[in-house]
Amino acid sequence: MTQPESTATLDEALTRLHTTGPEHLGRLSNHAPMAVEALVRHGQAAEVHHWLNSYRDKLEEMPAAGNIRVDEGNWRAFLGDPRHLADWIGHFGRCLEERPWREVLAQWWPRLLPGILGGATHPVIRVGHAVRTLLADGEAAPRTAELAQALGYWAARHLPPAAPVTLSGTRDPARALAAVPAVPSRRGSVLDRVSQLPATPGWPAAVSAPRPPRGPEDARELLTELVCAAVCRYAERAHGEPVMLVHAATAPNAVLRTLPALPRELWVPGYTAAWLSSAAVTAAYAPDGPLPSAAPAPGTAEEAFERAAAHGDEHVIKLADTALDVAAAAPERAGTALAAVARACELVERPA
Known part of the structure; x- marks a missing residue:
């Protein structure tokens, strides 16, 4: 487990990042959530906000949600459709508010795993960083929100x-x-x-x-x-x-x-x-x-x-x-x- 002050820094950074989208310039991945988690994990928490400031030109606003709501009845129709990236993130945000994160992960892992190449593998990498934080540091709103962002990104870029x-x-x-x-x-x-x-x-x-x-x-x-x-x-x-x-x-x-x-x-x-x-x-x-x-x-x-x-x-x-x-x-x-x-x-x- 990381030190409490370092975990607080990570939570602050994730909260800051969750107003931004998983991609920029149309398809390039936003690496910031993964990089800041690694920095904190290896004793570099003091550098996190400075690093984020240097990365800000690669950050774009979260894309707007569409007029659909992903749910258990229609999710297959939107799998692998990046136009619904925000809709997918919203779906996982709701799931993680209603059910334990491990339960949501276990349900969706076999659904998403065949599309591991989507987003040039960045979505699964982001999931790995999010899960490491939850396992090491426990649940908190920014950490479960990060898992929702990662899973939503994977679902939108799913590529079997x-x-x-x-x-x-x-x-x-x-x-x-x-x-x-x-x-x-x-x-x-x-x-x-x-x-x-x-x-x-x-x-x-x-x-x-x-x-x-x-x-x-x-x-x-x-x-x-x-x-x-x-x-x-x-x-x-x-x-x-x-x-x-x-x-x-x-x-x-x-x-x-x-x-x-x-x-x-x-x-x-x-x-x-x-x-x-x-x-x-x-x-x-x-x-x-x-x-x-x-x-x-x-x-x-x-x-x-x-x-x-x-x-x-x-x-x-x-x-x-x-x-x-x-x-x-x-x-x-x-x-x-x-x-x-x-x-x-x-x-x-x-x-x-």
Whole structure:
């Protein structure tokens, strides 16, 4: 649990942010709620409002609600329709006023999970940060409101794959991720690239190659391995696209963070969807080969996050947040995980 004064800072920041929308410039994600939660979680609460002030040019007002009301009878008709983003957020706000947040999450997780690629995986990442706050710091109005915003964003940007993913191979996550083929044309938006996946040579076999989990605990272990593999790959392959490849690690880590709040029967499908998200981003932005960083790796986790916070970019902060999870879960890989933070600081442009 964070210190009370730090939790108060996070609540203030979330309240400030909830007057803004989940996106700006039509489709780019508002990363502020995720970044400020990571800053608070790693001892940088004093920097939160300064960081928000520097980010304000990327914030836009919440879009206006439409003339519909999403409910249990009609939600399928509006799933994946970003024109109803505010309507979806309003729906989850009402749900969370009426029922416990874990109950709402458990109901909607299997509905939303197939669309994990929506919004370039940012909605599920935002859900992961919101759930971590609720689990670590308890319920409060700004924290449940943040979950409503995150779930609403996911519902509005829901994007299922062209074909369902069934894991039927024998590979561990690291070997499976290393074997993912690159899409033929590595140009254009993430949607342009992901749309090539069904026709990418080797993709159908690669996406099904991981071994299926033997049960909930195995799914959590495999998910932990997947996050570790994605972070460690970033240390040498971030040059493929240093911003977008962050999400190959942070999206599955968001699922991992959410598991403790979910019924155990939802853990296995969580791993499958997380694998898809990491594999898809890897395929979309994979470079031709490794290129290690020349920058020295931070010596400690604290130094790594301080370096990320000083850099200031939201993606660098979020990658560092996930890299510290890897360093704690797999101490033998800590050096590579922290090197990934150095690589992000080196390649991602600093905010003006």
